[in-house]
Every structure is written in C-alpha cells, then in structure tokens.
Amino acid sequence: MDIGFIGLGNMGQPMARRLIEAGHKLIVYDTRNDAVAPLVALGAQVAASPQDVADRVETVMASLPSLQISEKVATGEGGVIHGKRIKRFIDLSTTGSRVAAKIAAALAKNNIVQIDSPVSGGVGGAKKGTLAVMVSGPKADIELVKDALGVFGKVFVIGDKPGMAQTMKLANNFLSATAMAATAEAVAMGVKAGLDAAVMIDVINAGSGRTTASDGKFPQAILPRTFNYGFGTALMLKDVRLCAEEAKGLNVPDAVMRTVLDQWEATNTQYGGDSDFTAIVKMIEQRAGVTIGKKP
Numbered sequence: 001m002d003i004g005f006i007g008l009g010n011m012g013q014p015m016a017r018r019l020i021e022a023g024h025k026l027i028v029y030d031t032r033n034d035a036v037a038p039l040v041a042l043g044a045q046v047a048a049s050p051q052d053v054a055d056r057v058e059t060v061m062a063s064l065p066s067l068q069i070s071e072k073v074a075t076g077e078g079g080v081i082h083g084k085r086i087k088r089f090i091d092l093s094t095t096g097s098r099v100a101a102k103i104a105a106a107l108a109k110n111n112i113v114q115i116d117s118p119v120s121g122g123v124g125g126a127k128k129g130t131l132a133v134m135v136s137g138p139k140a141d142i143e144l145v146k147d148a149l150g151v152f153g154k155v156f157v158i159g160d161k162p163g164m165a166q167t168m169k170l171a172n173n174f175l176s177a178t179a180m181a182a183t184a185e186a187v188a189m190g191v192k193a194g195l196d197a198a199v200m201i202d203v204i205n206a207g208s209g210r211t212t213a214s215d216g217k218f219p220q221a222i223l224p225r226t227f228n229y230g231f232g233t234a235l236m237l238k239d240v241r242l243c244a245e246e247a248k249g250l251n252v253p254d255a256v257m258r259t260v261l262d263q264w265e266a267t268n269t270q271y272g273g274d275s276d277f278t279a280i281v282k283m284i285e286q287r288a289g290v291t292i293g294k295k296p
C-alpha cells in the first residue's frame with residue numbers, strides 16, 4: 001500500500017526500510033536530509049512537510065522523539081491534519097495516553113482516524129522485524145493496516161480507545177527502565193565486593209534475576225563498555241515520567257516508579273538527554289567507585 005512515514009531516526013529508519021522491502025510505496029519526511037537519503041536510495045519519495053505527506057497518501061505513520069513534536073506533526077501548522085488525502089494517522093511514537101487521546105480528538109474533527117501504535121524491542125527489533133507492536137484505535141482501520149504493521153513484528157490489538165496501547169507501552173517500558181536501574185545497582189554491589197561482572201551476568205541469566213537488562217543490554221553494551229545500545233536517555237526519561245504521571249492520574253501505587261524516575265532524572269542531568277540510556281550504569285559506577293566490565 002501507499003504509506004507516508006514521518007520521522008526516520010533510530011527506529012523510523014529501519015521500520016521504513018522494512019516497509020519498502022515488503023513492497024510498500026513510501027513517501028517520507030524528516031527534518032534531517034541525511035535521514036531521508038538512504039530511503040530515497042531504496043525508492044522512497046520525499047515530501048516537503050508532514051502536510052505534503054498527508055496530501056499524497058491515505059495512511060501516514062510517524063516515529064517521533066517527543067510529545068510536542070508528535071502533536072506538532074499531527075495537528076500543528078503544516079501538520080498532517082491539513083492533508084488532502086489522509087484518512088488515518090498511525091503514531092508509532094511513545095506519547096502517553098493523554099497526548100494520544102488529544103491528537104485523536106483533534107484529528108477526528110477533520111475525519112482523520114488516529115491509531116496509536118507504540119512499539120517495543122529496540123533498534124535491533126526494528127531492524128529484524130521482531131518488535132512488539134501495540135495498537136489501539138477503531139477496529140476497521142486497524143484491520144486495514146494490520147499487515148503493514150506486521151512488517152515491524154508481532155501486532156497486539158490492545159483496544160479501541162485512543163491511548164490504550166500507550167498505557168500498555170508505558171507499563172512495559174517502566175519495567176525495562178526498572179530492570180536497567182536495578183541491575184546496575186546489583187552488579188555494582190557485586191563488583192565492589194570483588195565479584196566478576198561477567199560471571200554475575202551469566203549467573204543472573206541462568207537464575208531468577210534475569211531481565212532484558214541482564215540478557216540484552218549488559219552483555220551487548222555494558223560489559224564490552226561500548227555504551228551504545230541505541231536508545232536515548234531523554235527517551236527513557238520521557239517514558240518513565242509519562243508512566244509515573246499515568247499511574248498518578250489513575251491513583252494507583254507508584255512508589256517504585258517514583259524511585260526509578262529519580263534515577264533517570266539524575267542520569268539525564270549528568271549525561272544529557274542525547275546520551276545512550278546505558279549511561280545510567282556509568283552514574284551508578286561513579287557513585288559506587290567501581291567499573292563494571294570485562295577484565296582486560
């Protein structure tokens with residue numbers, strides 16, 4: 001099908017590429033020219049603005065870095081809301097349920113359906129097509145785009161209310177963020193007591209402490225000390241903050257969320273939002289006075 005794709009960053013780039021490889025015709029837009037070029041080389045056409053994308057296709061996807069940018073691209077000046085052909089806007093970004101519902105309501109006034117479809121599984125999952133794709137929105141429109149979304153990974157229809165998939169995504173990412181913060185503390189403790197970090201990770205992965213931090217992030221980006229997993233600290237902070245706000249709004253216990261949020265805020269302050277989110281381990285190392293990593 002003809003698909004517009006806005007936001008060709010760490011996630012958008014490989015997802016757009018997979019759509020082209022699956023035979024879809026893409027109209028792409030990003031504020032960075034260097035993000036657009038590799039997809040043009042694969043046959044994508046370039047649009048001049050989100051509105052231009054929405055003038056040319058019925059289905060527009062977006063993978064954008066902040067709530068404000070998602071709102072601007074969807075409903076701002078030059079946004080998809082002003083497009084002539086667009087019928088549905090699929091937001092693959094993590095925006096939280098409040099913003100998803102706000103965008104849905106604004107787009108509905110112009111008869112555009114919003115489908116929120118946040119994803120989980122990282123840049124590796126986006127490249128391989130093994131993401132968890134969480135979808136909420138009107139059933140009929142989801143049916144129309146389910147196959148295209150299936151190119152990204154496994155599609156889970158969460159519900160028909162705008163924002164439901166966002167709540168699902170926030171619950172997931174809170175757990176991922178917690179595992180990262182907790183594993184950093186656990187391993188720093190062991191290393192300070194004289195244990196080998198690589199052995200610790202092997203034991204944890206064979207035992208009951210195993211998480212996506214211990215079986216993915218630590219072996220791939222912490223033990224080799226590359227700290228380049230491909231997810232920004234600002235994005236992780238955004239997700240945990242949104243999750244804490246969501247829990248507060250629903251009046252459910254959030255003690256763990258608030259503690260984990262403090263750790264990501266501190267990481268963001270110390271290393272900056274553009275740092276890779278594995279920087280949280282550097283912060284814990286510094287505080288503990290240890291280095292976690294394979295012994296030379």
Ligand code: NAD
Binds near residue numbers: 006072092231
């Ligand atoms: P990114 O910062 O790498 O990419 C965002 C892209 O959007 C960039 O190419 C940027 O130039 C472009 N952009 C910014 N403003 C724009 C605008 N006004 N119009 C058009 N393009 C614009 O971010 P990412 O890591 O790809 O994440 C995108 C979304 O996916 C975020 O909501 C994030 O939370 C979510 N997500 C990321 C990961 C991950 O591992 N990186 C995993 C799951 C979900």
